[in-house]
Amino acid sequence: MTRSSGWPGAVGVAARGWGWRYATRRAWAVRGVDLDVAPGERVLLLGSSGSGKSTLLAGLAGLLDPGEGADDGTGEEEGSLHLDGVPARVARRRAVAGGAARTGLLLQDPLAQTVLARCGDDVAFGLENHAVPTVEIWPRVEAAMRGVAFPYPTAHPTDQLSGGERQRLALAGVIALRPGLLLLDEPSAMLDEPGTRMLREQVAAVLAATGATCVLVEHRLAGWIDLVDRVVVLDRTGGIAADGPPVTVFAAHGAALAAGGVWVPGHEPWRGAGPPRTPPATAPPGDGEMLLQARGLTATRRARARAGLPPVVAGIDVTVAAGRALCVLGDNGTGKSTLALTLAGLERPVAGEVVAGPRLAAGLRSPSPHRWRPRELVSRIGTVFQDPEHQIVATTVAAEIAVGPRRAGVPAADVEARVEELLGRMRLEHVARANPFTLSGGEQRRLSVAAVLAARPRVLVLDEPTFGQDARTWDALVALLRELIAAGHGVVAVTHDAPLAGVLGDAVLRLGSEHPDRGREEPRVGAA
Amino acid sequence: MSTTVPGRRAGAPRLSAVHLAALAAGVLAGLLVWRIGLPDVHVWDTTLTALTVPTALTVGAGAGVVVIAVTSHRAWRVVDMTVAAVLAVAGGLFLWGMNAAWLPLTTPIGKVYPPLPALLNGVWILPGVLTGLIVRKPGAALFGETVAGAVEALTGGLWGFTSLYYGIVEGLGVELVFALLLYRRYGPVAAMAAGAGGGVALSVLDLTFYFTDYPAGQKLAYVLLSVLSCIVIAGLGGWALARALAATGALAPLSSGRAAQRV
């Protein structure tokens, strides 16, 4: 991509005592920000979760509107936030009227930011809103799609794209508008490794070609660090905690940032996790006993089968044993989740079988988990879904944990005791009465694990348990899983997180990276 | 969640100049249609004037809604539009599902007493009431019910494109109630009233187009049962659903979420 003659210059940012509070919140989302970013500078914005990084990006994009009356706007603003000397909100309005955007914003959730059904239309959407003349739209759409090396034609349907491809399409939609300031809000948080790598390369190419200013928010820093020339750390209590070149900032604040959950290179949690798990000196109870076995298993999702698509995984032979962990690795679209759901007795095998060991199936009519009744399943095989929100069934955190044991027929007093214990263990006491949907991502993840453990299943199946989690939650999860394994549970972890497999894995099953049906991703979700 | 609107808008809506203007406009428009009447064109053996009363009511309600909506100064944000649209389209799919269940559900109870199936009519109004309660902008209920009706028609619902006409008129019935409350009241009582508004619109349509041969007593029963059903299923049900949604924090970017307490 060559620098287009029509590309306006890079944008400079100036914030003075800037802050924003959402109308539904008592606390300020972000406050006391004094920041100057020179045109062409590339800034990595860091801070623990809840420090207001996304709010600052939305402010820069001109999307925060205090409105006119107390009841009108979405929040309250203080201080000033200027782009090239003009308030960000005004800059956005002028840009739309003038036909070229000043800022471009790329968000985290790939599924929610695709607007239209065809790739070309989606890229053209911004140009239409900026009232670019119809004759200019399509050449610019095609140039933008070439600019991110997008592999499909304009008529390609967007619902067949993988997460990584969706993010690149969204990037094309942003650069078609030729913004002087690129705002990236955790763009790779929900992508697998190949998708992240590809997106990173395209962002680097776009920045090199346009010379645009860039403000990036990202948790997993590896790879992105080389792109930026400055790191700014927001303080949770307001203002800026650190500001400088990456090397200086990480040398001075690396450990503190890592403790706050940021994935700082050189401070990853697995460095403190000790050597990979080795069989312990004292064998866990029932060590090695077969709990669950798949024989010649072919599996698919009901929706896929109905659509006439071929199964995603075939011919799998695998054993889940007490006191052992089985890690299933593979990129998105290789059928990892499908395999997990079938092992967990939630989907019916297409061919082959899943059978439970004699002790796990004791007292039941069938050894096949998919035939068990829900209340029989819950105390035998626990499943932790990738998106914790999918599992929520109650209106308070405490009630949520109680659901499983109650369904399994545990006496009320025991249920109470289990809830208390798990609330403490998972650091959830402070939100015990809160609605589970209002919890933060890390809290929701801990709750989803607690709710499953409450029914005391011997087998635990986890689908991408570390997906999108910060370093602190990652560390806590790993510690818990190791403890469960030592206590004689069988654990199946489906993941594309190689370090997780590294510290857990007794056995690793790697599913082929050949996409049986490229593009059509598993219904994978995760609102942050 | 507190269901009253906080701050300076607290207090019961009083009869204001806006109400009077809306009322005047509605009555005037309705009267105008009624006086002029639909043309006495004999479509073969019947005159179109038979449609005058429903048309006058619809036009009158529409005029009232327009006056209040225009004067209420509550502009739609983009997030209001996308949320309203998602709720409406989901509502349309729900209606489509009801289509499949409708005849098996209603045929047996209709044999007991013909107007009895009206007890289920509340489900048809639910999308409009829910969208109105959650989005809280002028036209939200009308938009929600109309788009839901359109989706129902397009997905091969039993009643084809008549669902679209029904959606518009039912949406107007719900919208009129929210408008008369000046888009300030969204509590359980307001929700039930909105459901009743939709129920009246729905039963007038049904009696005009489907159940013309009912004796007067059955017609009255049909209206009462429909309105009751709409009050309970659409009104109370919609309110409970909106409240449960607000409790999850998902509505924070909308006025209905902002009306909830600060956390």
Place this chain on the structure above:
Amino acid sequence: MTGALDRGVDAAAYAARANPVAKLAVGLSIAVAMVLSLDPVTAGTALLLEVVALPWCGLSPVALARRSWVALVAALAAGVGTALFGSGDPQAAAAVTARILAVTLPGVVLLATTDPTDLADALAQVLRLPHRFVLAALAATRLLGVLSDEWAVLGLARRARGLGGGGPLGRLRDHLGRILALLVVAVRRATVLATAMEARGFGAATRRTWARPSRLHPSDAVVAGYGLLVAVAATAAGVAAGTWHLVLT
């Protein structure tokens, strides 16, 4: 909802190619005729004229059956119901069945042969409906494909939590919980979508251009005219046969 154009649909067929607004006009005209009278001749004539036009609509019989089975089943059930339990009059039964089929067929054809994007373009450009609302509704239809996948996942997740099974009341409760969870996800997605749309300039200005101009062509008049013809001819046939009777009186 998305990917409406699939197997068995020939998008290049004469009526399939027409502007969506013209196809909409067909459906609305026929619906008016069908609502005014319930009699076998009117409904039957309309249905016959629709079926005659089917070869130009680009729908294979299989595709048609797959998309209209709900109406088909309901139409037959309603007809049988009327014949057995209702008036017992075979004419009335035929009228009920034919009316449901005649009134739903145009909608089935419109949905099968029209990309939602083109429909939205036509509504905003040809009918001049407020474009912000039309585009928001369009974006929402795209989210629905995602939501139907999530509906399935929610079902699995609830089984994993030990829910489901039990009596009809328990199942109703379970369904309500599932609907609520789906609505939460839907509203969250709609919120992010709004941010993504605004970030690309949506809703900031009243003026906007269109990458896909939607215009009316003479052939659209033919399609819309045929719809009107079906409505008028069906009514005329009913009157001529003496079965037409305005339901309002």
